[in-house]
Amino acid sequence: MASTEEPALLWTRPEPGTRRPKFTRDGIASAALAIADREGFAAVSMRRVAAELGAGTMTLYYYVRTKDELVALMDDAIMGEVLIPAAEFPDFWYDALTAVAERTWEVLKRHPWAMQALRGVSPGPNAMRHAEQSLAALATTGLDAAAKVTLLGVVDDYVHGNAFRAAEVHAAREAAANEEAAQFARSQFETGEFPHSEALFGGRDGTEVLPEILSGLSERDRFRQGLAMLLDGAAVRLKLALPGN
Amino acid sequence: MASTEEPALLWTRPEPGTRRPKFTRDGIASAALAIADREGFAAVSMRRVAAELGAGTMTLYYYVRTKDELVALMDDAIMGEVLIPAAEFPDFWYDALTAVAERTWEVLKRHPWAMQALRGVSPGPNAMRHAEQSLAALATTGLDAAAKVTLLGVVDDYVHGNAFRAAEVHAAREAAANEEAAQFARSQFETGEFPHSEALFGGRDGTEVLPEILSGLSERDRFRQGLAMLLDGAAVRLKLALPGN
DNA sequence: CGTCCCCTTCGTACGTTGTACTAACAAAGC
DNA sequence: GCTTTGTTAGTACAACGTACGAAGGGGACG
Numbered sequence: 295m296a297s298t299e300e301p302a303l304l305w306t307r308p309e310p311g312t313r314r315p316k317f318t319r320d321g322i323a324s325a326a327l328a329i330a331d332r333e334g335f336a337a338v339s340m341r342r343v344a345a346e347l348g349a350g351t352m353t354l355y356y357y358v359r360t361k362d363e364l365v366a367l368m369d370d371a372i373m374g375e376v377l378i379p380a381a382e383f384p385d386f387w388y389d390a391l392t393a394v395a396e397r398t399w400e401v402l403k404r405h406p407w408a409m410q411a412l413r414g415v416s417p418g419p420n421a422m423r424h425a426e427q428s429l430a431a432l433a434t435t436g437l438d439a440a441a442k443v444t445l446l447g448v449v450d451d452y453v454h455g456n457a458f459r460a461a462e463v464h465a466a467r468e469a470a471a472n473e474e475a476a477q478f479a480r481s482q483f484e485t486g487e488f489p490h491s492e493a494l495f496g497g498r499d500g501t502e503v504l505p506e507i508l509s510g511l512s513e514r515d516r517f518r519q520g521l522a523m524l525l526d527g528a529a530v531r532l533k534l535a536l537p538g539n
Numbered sequence: 540m541a542s543t544e545e546p547a548l549l550w551t552r553p554e555p556g557t558r559r560p561k562f563t564r565d566g567i568a569s570a571a572l573a574i575a576d577r578e579g580f581a582a583v584s585m586r587r588v589a590a591e592l593g594a595g596t597m598t599l600y601y602y603v604r605t606k607d608e609l610v611a612l613m614d615d616a617i618m619g620e621v622l623i624p625a626a627e628f629p630d631f632w633y634d635a636l637t638a639v640a641e642r643t644w645e646v647l648k649r650h651p652w653a654m655q656a657l658r659g660v661s662p663g664p665n666a667m668r669h670a671e672q673s674l675a676a677l678a679t680t681g682l683d684a685a686a687k688v689t690l691l692g693v694v695d696d697y698v699h700g701n702a703f704r705a706a707e708v709h710a711a712r713e714a715a716a717n718e719e720a721a722q723f724a725r726s727q728f729e730t731g732e733f734p735h736s737e738a739l740f741g742g743r744d745g746t747e748v749l750p751e752i753l754s755g756l757s758e759r760d761r762f763r764q765g766l767a768m769l770l771d772g773a774a775v776r777l778k779l780a781l782p783g784n
Numbered sequence: 785c786g787t788c789c790c791c792t793t794c795g796t797a798c799g800t801t802g803t804a805c806t807a808a809c810a811a812a813g814c
Numbered sequence: 815g816c817t818t819t820g821t822t823a824g825t826a827c828a829a830c831g832t833a834c835g836a837a838g839g840g841g842a843c844g
Contacts, residue, residue, distance in 0.1 A: 303719040306726070313811060313820055339801065350823035352803080361802060413655060414710030416720055422727055422736065429735035439739055439752045447704070448697075448765035455700020458654075459692070465659030474548040475661055481551070482667055490674035491667065494684055507684045519776070520693035520769075527772030531764070558791050558840060584830065595794035597832080606831065 304363045305418055310356065317347060319357055323367040327405075330368065335407030340364070365411050370418030372408050375401045377423055383430070388525060388537050390431035394424075395453050395521055399514075402457035406465075409458045435534055445528055452524055456517050472502075549608045550663055555601060562592060564602055568612040572650075575613065580652030585609070610656050615663035617653050620646045622668055628675070633770060633782050635676035640698050640766055643669075644759075647702035651710075654703045680779055690773055697769050701762050 301307050309319050325346045330338050340361055344351040358364050376398050384390045402408055417425070428450075432442045483492045495503050508516070529536045546552050554564050570591045575583050585606055589596040603609050621643050629635045647653055662670070673695075677687045728737045740748050753761065774781045 301719050303723055306719055306723045310820080315821065340803080341801080344823095352823050352825095353821080355803070356821065356823095410655065410658060412707065414707055419727065422724070422733065426733045426736050429739060433735060440756065442739070443749065443752055444756070444761055444764065447761065448701075448768060451700035451704055451765060452693075452697045452769070453700065454703055455696035455698065458699055458703055459696055462657065462659055474546050474551055478548055478551045479667070482664065488667065488671045490678060491671050494674060494687070504688065507688055511685065511689070516689055516692065519689065520696060523693060523772035523776055524697070524765075524769050525772070526775060527768035527770070530771060531768055555791080560792060585832080586830080589794095597794050597796095598792080600832070601792065601794095 303416065304359070304366055305416075315356070317349065317353070317357060319367055320371075322347065322354060322357055322364065323371045326364060326368050327371055330407050330411070331405060335411055338364075338368075362415070366415040366418060369408070369412055369415050370420045372401060372405055373418065373420035373424050375404075377420065378427060383427070385434070386537065387432055387435045387534065388529070391428075391449060391525065392521065394428055394431055395449055396518070398424075398453050399457060399517055402454070403460070403513075406457075406461040409454070409461050435532075437532060437534075441532055445532065448528065449521075449524065452520060456520065460513060548661065549604070549611055550661075560601070562594065562598070562602060564612055565616075567592065567599060567602055567609065568616045571609055571613050572616055575652050575656070576650060580656055583609075583613075607660070611660040611663060614653070614657055614660050615665045617646060617650055618663065618665035618669050620649075622665065623672060628672070630679070631782065632677055632680045632779065633774070636673075636694060636770065637766065639669075639673055639676055640694055641763070643698050644702060644762055647699070648705070648758075651702075651706040654699070654706050680777075682777060682779075686777055690777065693773065694766075694769065697765060701765065705758060 322343065326338050326343045329342060329346060340354055341351045343364070344354050347353075354364065358367065376394075378393055378397055382393070384393055428446050429442065432445065435442075437445070479495070482488060483495075494507075511519075526536065528534070567588065571583050571588045574587055574591060585599055586596045588609070589599050592598075599609065603612065621639075623638055623642055627638070629638055673691050674687065677690065680687075682690065724740070727733060728740075739752075756764075771781065773779070
């Protein structure tokens with residue numbers, strides 16, 4: 295009946311090619327990636343990507359069903375960057391988990407737009423490999439399945455949240471009409487509703503005060519600190535060994 | 540020179556109204572909110588919101604400069620939901636921070652689209668009140684400014700990350716052609732590249748296996764567990780008292 | 785009450801987006 | 815050579831955000 299229908303899922307649908315096509319999914323993905331890195335995710339349109347490749351717009355639809363699939367391709371390319379070479383993979387769970395988390399963080403940092411692109415795409419091969427590496431990190435802990443999934447989820451939450459908020463702050467900082475934002479903040483402070491904020495900022499703009507307060511602690515250091523807190527707490531609750539002993 | 544120019548920032552620009560207009564920013568925001576809750580954030584277009592209000596599309600532009608400002612209005616309405624009534628605000632830092640985090644989590648759960656809408660909007664009055672409450676939670680800890688900001692940042696990262704990933708999973712689950720996704724996963728497992736994943740899932744689809752593995756632990760419970768891990772670890776590193784003693 | 789001003793409303797139109805449909809091209813098999 | 819069909823791409827349409835400017839109508843004043 296419906297047995298001759300093509301699969302709806304990108305990953306199960308083979309890349310076309312009995313007669314060598316001019317392009318490949320990889321090529322299309324990296325063209326899109328280049329545009330996103332250079333001009334932001336919003337600049338990635340089917341027309342723009344096609345133009346980058348010197349192709350007609352509709353040509354892309356031969357390799358990909360919808361734009362969402364193009365985005366899925368981009369995401370999986372990014373997940374590829376996250377993978378850790380087997381040789382560098384640490385043995386001890388704490389180090390392995392930290393390595394995976396830091397690598398993920400670095401990639402999300404390098405492609406800030408990935409956070410919005412990652413929304414709701416079905417996991418591709420590289421995403422699966424990443425999940426596999428995460429599980430591998432916990433292989434020797436003796437945790438049961440539920441604990442493993444929970445722990446990995448918590449760490450992933452933190453990593454993604456950090457990258458997400460950092461991208462947000464970054465976007466806000468460059469979009470902000472800072473003078474007016476500062477003025478607004480001051481006017482709000484005058485209502486007396488914000489004693490703690492006022493004490494912290496002293497009536498000056500957050501985007502200039504925050505870096506001062508956190509001086510000496512890079513974004514990366516703060517990420518690491520939070521991750522360490524999280525893993526410490528997790529180790530206690532799950533009765534896992536910490537590197538210290 | 541430029542002294543008569545209107546402020547560019549939404550919050551410093553008073554809502555129009557020498558002669559009572561037909562609508563208000565609040566009314567517009569809640570119409571938009573209703574649409575987003577009912578039909579998803581993508582359904583919120585200027586035309587759609589105007590239609591919901593029985594107004595012409597361009598009428599909205601009298602109350603708001605761009606669609607981004609409409610979104611900012613929606614976000615601030617949501618931040619309003621996050622605020623904790625003064626009477627319910629706990630004294631002890633651990634309880635206060637937990638209360639703020641859980642309330643934030645609940646709201647983000649109630650409006651999953653908020654995670655994508657929150658992208659890069661400048662903080663409004665309610666966002667400032669939320670920040671004030673967060674700082675108030677740490678008022679009695681004796682931490683210095685840098686430690687406070689770091690701790691709040693880490694907690695916010697985790698809360699947002701959890702909500703973000705939950706929304707992502709939720710979106711993926713209902714968008715997924717599950718049968719095909721499962722088949723793809725199986726075919727990947729057959730490469731032998733995924734021993735740990737295979738052991739965990741046993742060749743079945745993740746969306747059906749994961750709930751089983753985590754049975755007995757609701758999403759909320761897992762969120763709480765992760766938050767507790769984080770706060771435990773933070774307390775140790777920052778030498779803060781924990782509720783247990 | 786009439787009149788005029790300007791606050792408020794909104795119709796039209798433009799450029800951009802994703803993509804359905806369909807025609808044109810070109811390489812492989814006979 | 816022709817035919818088949820895999821591959822490329824032009825045209826067209828609906829939906830989007832929003833600039834522009836004309837229309838409507840409520841308030842103050844005569």
